[in-house]
Amino acid sequence: xxxxxxxxxxxxxxxxxxxxxxxxxxxxxxxxxxxxxxxxxxxxxxxxxxxxxxxxxxxxxxxxxxxxxxxxxxxxxxxxxxxxxxxxxxxxxxxxxxxxxxxxxxxxxxxxxxxxxxxxxxxxxxxxxxxxxxxxxxxxxxxxxxxxxxxxxxxxxxxxxxxxxxxxxxxxxxxxxxxxxxxxxxxxxxxxxxxxxxxxxxxxxxxxxxxxxxxxxxxxxxxxxxxxxxxxxxxxxxxxxxxxxxxxxxxxxxxxxxxxxxxxxxxxxxxxxxxxxxxxxxxxxxxxxxxxxxxxxxxxxxxxxxxxxxxxxxxxxxxxxxxxxxxxxxxxxxxxxxxxxxxxxxxxxxxxxxxxxxxxxxxxxxxxxx
Amino acid sequence: xxxxxxxxxxxxxxxxxxxxxxxxxxxxxxxxxxxxxxxxxxxxxxxxxxxxxxxxxxxxxxxxxxxxxxxxxxxxxxxxxxxxxxxxxxxxxxxxxxxxxxxxxxxxxxxxxxxxxxxxxxxxxxxxxxxxxxxxxxxxxxxxxxxxxxxxxxxxxxxxxxxxxxxxxxxxxxxxxxxxxxxxxxxxxxxxxxxxxxxxxxxxxxxxxxxxxxxxxxxxxxxxxxxxxxxxxxxxxxxxxxxxxxxxxxxxxxxxxxxxxxxxxxxxxxxxxxxxxxxxxxxxxxxxxxxxxxxxxxxxxxxxxxxxxxxxxxxxxxxxxxxxxxxxxxxxxxxxxxxxxxxxxxxxxxxxxxxxxxxxxxxxxxxxxx
Numbered sequence: 001x002x003x004x005x006x007x008x009x010x011x012x013x014x015x016x017x018x019x020x021x022x023x024x025x026x027x028x029x030x031x032x033x034x035x036x037x038x039x040x041x042x043x044x045x046x047x048x049x050x051x052x053x054x055x056x057x058x059x060x061x062x063x064x065x066x067x068x069x070x071x072x073x074x075x076x077x078x079x080x081x082x083x084x085x086x087x088x089x090x091x092x093x094x095x096x097x098x099x100x101x102x103x104x105x106x107x108x109x110x111x112x113x114x115x116x117x118x119x120x121x122x123x124x125x126x127x128x129x130x131x132x133x134x135x136x137x138x139x140x141x142x143x144x145x146x147x148x149x150x151x152x153x154x155x156x157x158x159x160x161x162x163x164x165x166x167x168x169x170x171x172x173x174x175x176x177x178x179x180x181x182x183x184x185x186x187x188x189x190x191x192x193x194x195x196x197x198x199x200x201x202x203x204x205x206x207x208x209x210x211x212x213x214x215x216x217x218x219x220x221x222x223x224x225x226x227x228x229x230x231x232x233x234x235x236x237x238x239x240x241x242x243x244x245x246x247x248x249x250x251x252x253x254x255x256x257x258x259x260x261x262x263x264x265x266x267x268x269x270x271x272x273x274x275x276x277x278x279x280x281x282x283x284x285x286x287x288x289x290x291x292x293x294x295x296x297x298x299x300x301x302x303x304x305x306x307x308x309x310x311x312x313x314x315x316x317x318x319x320x321x322x323x324x325x326x327x328x329x330x331x332x333x334x335x336x337x338x339x340x341x342x343x344x345x346x347x348x349x350x351x352x353x354x355x356x357x358x359x360x361x362x363x364x365x366x367x368x369x370x
Numbered sequence: 371x372x373x374x375x376x377x378x379x380x381x382x383x384x385x386x387x388x389x390x391x392x393x394x395x396x397x398x399x400x401x402x403x404x405x406x407x408x409x410x411x412x413x414x415x416x417x418x419x420x421x422x423x424x425x426x427x428x429x430x431x432x433x434x435x436x437x438x439x440x441x442x443x444x445x446x447x448x449x450x451x452x453x454x455x456x457x458x459x460x461x462x463x464x465x466x467x468x469x470x471x472x473x474x475x476x477x478x479x480x481x482x483x484x485x486x487x488x489x490x491x492x493x494x495x496x497x498x499x500x501x502x503x504x505x506x507x508x509x510x511x512x513x514x515x516x517x518x519x520x521x522x523x524x525x526x527x528x529x530x531x532x533x534x535x536x537x538x539x540x541x542x543x544x545x546x547x548x549x550x551x552x553x554x555x556x557x558x559x560x561x562x563x564x565x566x567x568x569x570x571x572x573x574x575x576x577x578x579x580x581x582x583x584x585x586x587x588x589x590x591x592x593x594x595x596x597x598x599x600x601x602x603x604x605x606x607x608x609x610x611x612x613x614x615x616x617x618x619x620x621x622x623x624x625x626x627x628x629x630x631x632x633x634x635x636x637x638x639x640x641x642x643x644x645x646x647x648x649x650x651x652x653x654x655x656x657x658x659x660x661x662x663x664x665x666x667x668x669x670x671x672x673x674x675x676x677x678x679x680x681x682x683x684x685x686x687x688x689x690x691x692x693x694x695x696x697x698x699x700x701x702x703x704x705x706x707x708x709x710x711x712x713x714x715x716x717x718x719x720x721x722x723x724x725x726x727x728x729x730x731x732x733x734x735x736x737x738x739x740x
Contacts, residue, residue, distance in 0.1 A: 002405065007397065009399055012615065024390040024394035026374045026384075027385045028373070031379075032691070097593050100591050198400065198617050199619070222470065222591075244433045245559065247617075249569070332612065
């Protein structure tokens with residue numbers, strides 16, 4: 001039996017008892033007519049969450065990294081130019097994915113902790129009129145920064161290329177409007193602001209993106225992530241074509257988590273994330289702690305905090321985990337050892353979590369000064 | 371709330387209440403030190419199940435099809451020759467995977483419902499001494515046939531190529547000895563004879579297979595399934611490198627299911643599958659029903675039965691589902707409409723299941739004669 005933690009790291013977030021119980025329902029056959037209707041319900045709930053009418057809106061049967069790979073392998077072919085904004089770990093991963101597709105990434109780097117600069121993106125798109133796609137991360141989990149997805153998607157439209165948006169940490173936590181913003185392809189995860197267990201990656205592709213998938217010269221390099229096959233399996237209403245075996249129980253959990261989200265209301269969820277962030281921010285300020293990101297660009301759901309001079313970074317995290325069963329995150333890559341990442345995602349975004357985190361953090365820091 | 375079914379199709383099989391409850395434990399962080407030890411336990415349990423000492427034995431965070439893709443994208447590079455035995459749907463899928471790697475599949479076809487003929491495989495390997503791998507399905511879920519994995523793996527060794535074995539439906543249900551049989555790469559699923567929910571694919575790669583992965587000219591085309599990265603994440607003991615977010619709760623379920631399996635004993639599980647098969651076979655004979663596969667090559671866990679003349683195939687399945695909440699499977703591909711597939715897998719392999727299936731089937735057939 002593993003210990004019960006309070007999850008305030010970069011994900012997974014706390015999963016509610018209702019969602020856990022939904023997950024523990026008896027498994028049903030993935031081709032059962034009742035399950036097929038259930039799949040339609042999941043897709044409908046996902047459309048409500050992405051704020052899209054896209055027919056191709058479904059959960060990939062694997063975590064968010066597979067959602068990223070799904071977008072890249074379906075939309076890019078060998079030799080295709082793709083402009084990729086890098087301002088953290090997940091932009092770097094996009095470049096890696098593009099390379100493995102044989103595509104030609106034009107990587108634009110931005111200082112970690114700052115958002116993607118639309119002007120620089122526009123220059124790159126202007127210089128490379130044969131660009132097929134612009135890929136960027138809406139909410140960088142590694143730094144806690146929000147980029148302007150609406151402005152960036154508009155640039156992709158202006159320069160006649162597809163937008164690929166990483167919304168792993170944004171979906172459900174901050175404003176995100178797939179159709180209104182003209183986003184072409186987007187993927188997310190379930191274990192962040194949706195507060196379902198990890199293991200699925202909701203994706204959505206609009207007609208322009210699917211047009212590109214359908215007119216590919218070669219099949220996507222992944223069979224498992226081939227959207228032409230996946231849409232046959234998940235396709236609403238029509239007779240399903242067997243593809244793989246969907247992770248039935250994990251889908252039960254996602255269905256329950258999305259139902260909870262929409263029972264609260266999507267915009268109310270965004271507001272809750274904003275208000276608990278404000279409470280956390282004020283408390284952290286009182287502790288003399290500083291954010292990595294300027295206030296304007298901060299993600300309410302992922303708070304990257306500088307470790308004060310003379311404080312043992314890992315010691316504080318261990319203290320929180322061992323004394324309070326409270327998980328917060330470490331830094332990744334160049335930020336390892338220098339920051340903590342405090343998540344306020346989904347079910348982990350409550351006043352109680354904020355209070356607990358602030359008092360435990362104060363104690364942990366006090367106990368880990370050199 | 372979905373109806374509670376009795377799962378006697380080609381998978382998923384019934385998941386025990388204990389496994390469902392394990393899955394509903396609170397989610398823990400995938401980098402939590404306690405979870406890292408838990409991952410080691412899962413890998414140890416998987417080694418006991420595959421009967422291997424392979425260091426690289428781990429569950430891929432996606433269903434069995436992704437396990438297949440993992441084997442192909444890691445072991446094959448563009449231009450590599452791979453001999454693939456096709457005697458059902460899953461051999462065909464292997465060819466599809468090989469093509470997407472840019473590999474050159476040498477596909478050998480065998481009549482559906484018959485096993486792979488080692489003599490024909492040997493001829494092909496002899497004719498193609500530059501073959502990199504031999505891929506075949508141990509237990510063809512589409513037809514219910516068992517091929518001689520030991521003999522086929524020995525041929526791969528004899529002709530100095532790697533064996534890639536699909537054990538999705540065999541693991542836990544019939545004899546399978548990865549080390550003793552000299553299998554190089556193998557993948558399975560969780561929702562068949564292991565009776566965990568779908569969503570994971572246990573894989574194992576021996577030193578020869580990993581040598582090939584390490585000396586590749588190019589990175590595998592999949593980032594998500596790249597074994598060099600996955601072993602950094604799952605690597606026993608050492609500090610883990612973050613790769614993706616493991617499906618924590620699904621792993622709880624797998625751990626519990628494997629614990630149940632080894633509490634019974636692996637060989638006892640094989641024996642249970644054999645004895646309940648014998649009971650089912652005798653009962654089906656009494657109903658005048660015929661198997662697709664000759665007795666010698668039958669899988670106890672997957673019974674492919676010919677639909678009698680004048681009986682409405684789909685009508686019988688609907689009757690079973692609607693009147694008894696009992697799922698059996700339909701035929702795939704050329705066998706659609708011609709056969710039923712009755713699963714006796716894992717927790718669905720009990721005397722009670724056999725009795726229920728026989729009586730329901732007798733009634734269903736009686737009600738669906740034209």
